[in-house]
Amino acid sequence: MNRNNLFLGITVIITLTTLVAGFFDLSIFNTISANLVNWSVVIGLVALATAIISLMRMHVKRIMTRRREWFYSLYFIVVFTAVCSIGLIYSSRGQPFMYVVNNILVPLSTTIYSLLGLWMATAAYRAFRVRSIDSTILLVTGIIVLLGSTSFGAAISPVFARITIFIRLIPTTAASRGILISGGLGAIALGIRILLGVERGHIPGQSK
Amino acid sequence: MAGTWIAAICTLGLMSFVIKDSPLYRLAEYTFLAVGTAYSFVLSLERLNPVIITPIKQGKYTIFIPVALGLLLYSRFFRGKQWLMGFPISVTIGVGLGLSLKGIVSSEIVKQLSDTYTSIGSLEGVLIFVGVICVILFFYFSRSNTGANPPVLAVARKIGRVFLMIAFGCMFSNVILSRMTLLLGRIKFLLGDWLNII
Amino acid sequence: MKYLINIDHRIIYILVIISITLPLIAPLNLPVDASEEVTKIYQKIDSLMPGDTVLLLISYAAQNEVEMKSQSDSVISHLFSKEGIKIVSAALVESGNIYLNQYMSSYASEYQKEAGRDFVNLGFVYGGEVAVANLANDIHQAAPADSDGNLLADLEMMKNIKDGSDFDLVINFGATQLWSIVRYITDVYNVDLVSGIEAVFAIRFLPYYVSGQLDGYLNGLVGAAGYESLIGIRGPASKHMDPLSSSSMLIIVLIIVGNISYLVEKRQKFSDRSAR
Numbered sequence: 113m114n115r116n117n118l119f120l121g122i123t124v125i126i127t128l129t130t131l132v133a134g135f136f137d138l139s140i141f142n143t144i145s146a147n148l149v150n151w152s153v154v155i156g157l158v159a160l161a162t163a164i165i166s167l168m169r170m171h172v173k174r175i176m177t178r179r180r181e182w183f184y185s186l187y188f189i190v191v192f193t194a195v196c197s198i199g200l201i202y203s204s205r206g207q208p209f210m211y212v213v214n215n216i217l218v219p220l221s222t223t224i225y226s227l228l229g230l231w232m233a234t235a236a237y238r239a240f241r242v243r244s245i246d247s248t249i250l251l252v253t254g255i256i257v258l259l260g261s262t263s264f265g266a267a268i269s270p271v272f273a274r275i276t277i278f279i280r281l282i283p284t285t286a287a288s289r290g291i292l293i294s295g296g297l298g299a300i301a302l303g304i305r306i307l308l309g310v311e312r313g314h315i316p317g318q319s320k
Numbered sequence: 321m322a323g324t325w326i327a328a329i330c331t332l333g334l335m336s337f338v339i340k341d342s343p344l345y346r347l348a349e350y351t352f353l354a355v356g357t358a359y360s361f362v363l364s365l366e367r368l369n370p371v372i373i374t375p376i377k378q379g380k381y382t383i384f385i386p387v388a389l390g391l392l393l394y395s396r397f398f399r400g401k402q403w404l405m406g407f408p409i410s411v412t413i414g415v416g417l418g419l420s421l422k423g424i425v426s427s428e429i430v431k432q433l434s435d436t437y438t439s440i441g442s443l444e445g446v447l448i449f450v451g452v453i454c455v456i457l458f459f460y461f462s463r464s465n466t467g468a469n470p471p472v473l474a475v476a477r478k479i480g481r482v483f484l485m486i487a488f489g490c491m492f493s494n495v496i497l498s499r500m501t502l503l504l505g506r507i508k509f510l511l512g513d514w515l516n517i518i
Numbered sequence: 519m520k521y522l523i524n525i526d527h528r529i530i531y532i533l534v535i536i537s538i539t540l541p542l543i544a545p546l547n548l549p550v551d552a553s554e555e556v557t558k559i560y561q562k563i564d565s566l567m568p569g570d571t572v573l574l575l576i577s578y579a580a581q582n583e584v585e586m587k588s589q590s591d592s593v594i595s596h597l598f599s600k601e602g603i604k605i606v607s608a609a610l611v612e613s614g615n616i617y618l619n620q621y622m623s624s625y626a627s628e629y630q631k632e633a634g635r636d637f638v639n640l641g642f643v644y645g646g647e648v649a650v651a652n653l654a655n656d657i658h659q660a661a662p663a664d665s666d667g668n669l670l671a672d673l674e675m676m677k678n679i680k681d682g683s684d685f686d687l688v689i690n691f692g693a694t695q696l697w698s699i700v701r702y703i704t705d706v707y708n709v710d711l712v713s714g715i716e717a718v719f720a721i722r723f724l725p726y727y728v729s730g731q732l733d734g735y736l737n738g739l740v741g742a743a744g745y746e747s748l749i750g751i752r753g754p755a756s757k758h759m760d761p762l763s764s765s766s767m768l769i770i771v772l773i774i775v776g777n778i779s780y781l782v783e784k785r786q787k788f789s790d791r792s793a794r
Contacts, residue, residue: 115403115406116406118406119406119407119409119410120410122407122410122411122414123410123413123414123417124414125414126410126411126414126415126418127414127415127417127418127421128418129418130414130415130417130418130419130422131418131421131422133418134418134419134422134423134426135422145418145655146652146655146656146659147382148411148414148415149415149419149648149651149652149655150386150652150656150659150660151385151386151389151411151415152386152411152412152415152416152645152648153371153644153645153648153649153652153660154371154372154383154386154387154390155386155389155390155393155408155411155412156390156412156644156645156648157364157367157368157371157372157390157644157645158372158386158387158389158390158391158393159390159391159393159394159408160361160364160365161394162393162394162396162397164357164361165394165397167357181346184346184347184350187347187350187351187354188350188353188354189354191350191351191354191355191358192354192355192357192358195354195355195358195359195362196358196361196362199358199359199361199362200362200365203366204359204362204363204366204615205619205665209362210616211323212355213355213359213616214323214327214616215323215324215326215327215330216326216327216330216351216355217352217355217356217359217580217613218327218580218583218613218616219327219328219330219331219509220330220331220334220348220351220352220355220356221352221356221579221580221581221583221613222502222505222506222580222581222583222584223330223331223334223335223506224334224352224581225499225502225581225582226335226499226502226503226505226506227334227335227337227338227503228499228502228503229499229500229502229503229504229534229765230338230503230530230531230534232495232496232499232500232769233530233531233533233534233768233769233772234527234530234531236496236769236772236773236776237525237530237772237773237775237776238776240773240776240777241776241777241780242777242780242781246481246485247485249482249485249486249489250485250486250488250489250492251489251492251773251777252489253485253486253488253489253490253492253493254489254490254492254493254496255493255770255773256489257489257490257493257494258493258496258497258766258769258770259770261493261494261497261737261740261766262497262740262759262762262763262766262767263548263549263550263759263760263763264548264763264764264766264767265763266548266549266551267548273551277553277554279486279489279490280490280721280724281444281724281728282444282447282448282451283447283451283482283483283486283487284486284487284490284491284721284724285448285451285724285725285728286447286448286449286450286451286452286455286483286487287451287455287480287483287484287486287487288487288721288722288724288725289432289436289448289451289452289455289724289725289728290451290452290453290454290455290456290458290459290480290483290484291455291459291487292428292432292722292725293428293429293432293433293452293456294455294456294459295428296424296425296428296429297429299420299421299424300421300424300425300429303417303420303421306413306417307417314409314410314413315406315409315410316396316402316403316405316406316409338531359612359613360612363612363615363642364612364644366641366642367642367643367644369663369667370661370662370663370667371644371661371662374662374663374669375662378662415648416647416648419647419648419651419701419702420647420701422701423698423701423702423705424701426701426705427697427700427701427705427731428701431705431729431731432725432729435728435729435730448728487721490721491721494717494718494720494721494737494738495717495718496766496769497717497738497739497740497762497766498585498716498717498718498738499718500538500762500765500766500769501584501585501717501738501739501758501762502581502582502584502585503534503538503765504538504542504584504758504761504762504765505583505584505758507535507538507539507542507761508542508758508761511539511542512542517543518539518542518543
């Protein structure tokens with residue numbers, strides 16, 4: 113039997129088992145499906161070091177070949193090893209590890225996305241242009257909803273809040289629902305393509 | 321106190337990017353990557369005990385099957401043996417596909433369509449119904465590109481487009497609120513917790 | 519006008535920082551109202567009776583701390599004030615575990631609650647979408663031990679809690695796994711669900727709210743401020759509404775000025791071309 117057909121067969125059997133368990137109340141399928149779901153979590157957990165190994169290999173290669181800015185890779189490996197050691201020795205709830213998390217990870221995480229606020233302001237000035245009817249509708253709606261969501265808008269007039277509620281509950285819901293349903297239909301189509309073997313990108317060494 | 325200074329230096333290091341890409345920014349960036357990766361790794365390692373060791377201690381030896389499958393994923397580092405990854409990948413794809421297909425059909429298609437239909441009794445419900453149909457038709461890309469399309473389809477797509485632009489306008493305002501919230505959090509930290517100005 | 523056509527980006531950055539800093543230094547204390555979807559969360563939590571079981575899930579990342587912690591602080595303080603409820607808590611993302619541990623530690627110490635009897639903290643549950651499905655199917659299989667290493671089978675509270683159907687309310691913070699909570703818990707077991715959502719993702723979940731799959735939601739910092747007004751406090755979210763409003767107004771002004779300068783430039787180019 114062809115290796116790829118074997119993998120496709122495994123995928124199909126497991127998918128159908130999980131689907132039957134989801135739609136019908138058959139105890140044998142429910143038990144098998146529940147176990148398979150748990151197995152999926154275990155597989156992911158056991159394999160988590162693969163990403164770390166790949167990352168380390170990339171950085172070590174950069175250091176060994178002295179590629180541009182290789183010292184940053186060295187810095188990365190040193191910091192990663194140090195933080196991992198602290199976490200494994202003192203546990204993730206220990207004081208030393210939480211000190212690193214609260215004073216380094218959390219500030220850096222929040223800062224990296226906060227810069228978007230500044231760039232958004234520049235984009236508002238330079239890029240958000242009323243070039244067509246579509247962009248006009250988008251910008252006008254955006255401005256009204258922005259006024260309706262903030263306390264300044266409410267202080268100017270309560271009409272903005274009322275229009276905002278209407279915009280959210282009717283056209284936005286309709287469009288979001290349409291996108292959700294269309295996306296769902298697309299996901300089902302992709303699922304069927306995987307089950308029929310048309311899409312084989314997930315199988316190692318395979319292309320469509 | 322020292323912790324606040326460390327957090328402030330990290331914050332300013334990353335923020336220095338708005339002036340220019342500098343070694344300080346690069347150090348902050350790599351610190352974030354290293355600490356973030358280490359944090360996820362440590363937390364995930366700690367899950368090994370309750371998810372794998374505990375069931376083994378309880379006598380549930382079938383857990384060795386997914387452990388063995390997970391170990392097969394390391395075959396990617398051995399030349400000529402990468403095909404072994406197919407086993408665990410097929411299992412995880414199969415489970416994910418089965419769960420998501422069932423979830424999508426029941427939660428995102430049946431439930432949403434039935435709510436769209438049952439709410440037709442009011443004016444708002446009619447507007448939502450019309451909007452949903454028009455937006456779905458907007459995404460109907462496999463229509464004929466040669467020859468005329470039914471006028472109803474053309475009108476429906478135009479209405480769908482208007483609904484989509486209004487929704488994107490609403491999303492746009494939410495994105496502004498979200499991004500500004502992130503920025504004000506950092507400014508408040510710098511001026512309040514660090515410099516004690518506010 | 520020529521100056522307005524090409525404002526330096528550094529001036530814009532300074533204007534943004536000023537628009538945020540000024541209201542922080544001199545707050546206007548504008549009133550904040552709670553919208554309908556926020557009020558529904560308040561009512562759901564307020565109607566919890568002694569003996570009810572709540573599944574509390576934290577699935578927001580550290581980068582969204584400002585808006586999401588404001589939400590979870592106010593909602594969770596309201597939840598913790600209810601007597602006699604049982605809470606099972608879990609984090610679905612790694613960084614959510616930071617906040618979850620803080621909340622559950624304070625529940626134990628400030629409210630004199632006992633782990634295992636009044637609450638069970640499962641800690642970080644690995645697996646994303648599959649983890650939610652696993653929790654919904656069989657909690658004891660998904661998380662055989664709590665975050666302190668105690669076996670769930672030995673905990674008094676968990677003897678009657680096996681799967682998603684044993685909960686009266688699910689409270690989630692974060693959009694990351696909200697769709698899987700709807701798919702595998704809410705729709706399968708018909709459990710009430712309320713959630714705090716990051717503003718950037720809130721619109722995606724409007725269809726769930728309108729269809730009743732989501733019983734109430736908090737839309738970013740605005741929702742958090744609304745919830746604070748319901749529980750009668752002027753907390754961090756309410757105090758942040760002033761700088762948020764002023765910076766949003768600045769964005770509106772920049773959009774208008776940018777478009778005026780664009781239209782003027784366009785007209786100038788057209789008149790230059792016709793003059794030639």
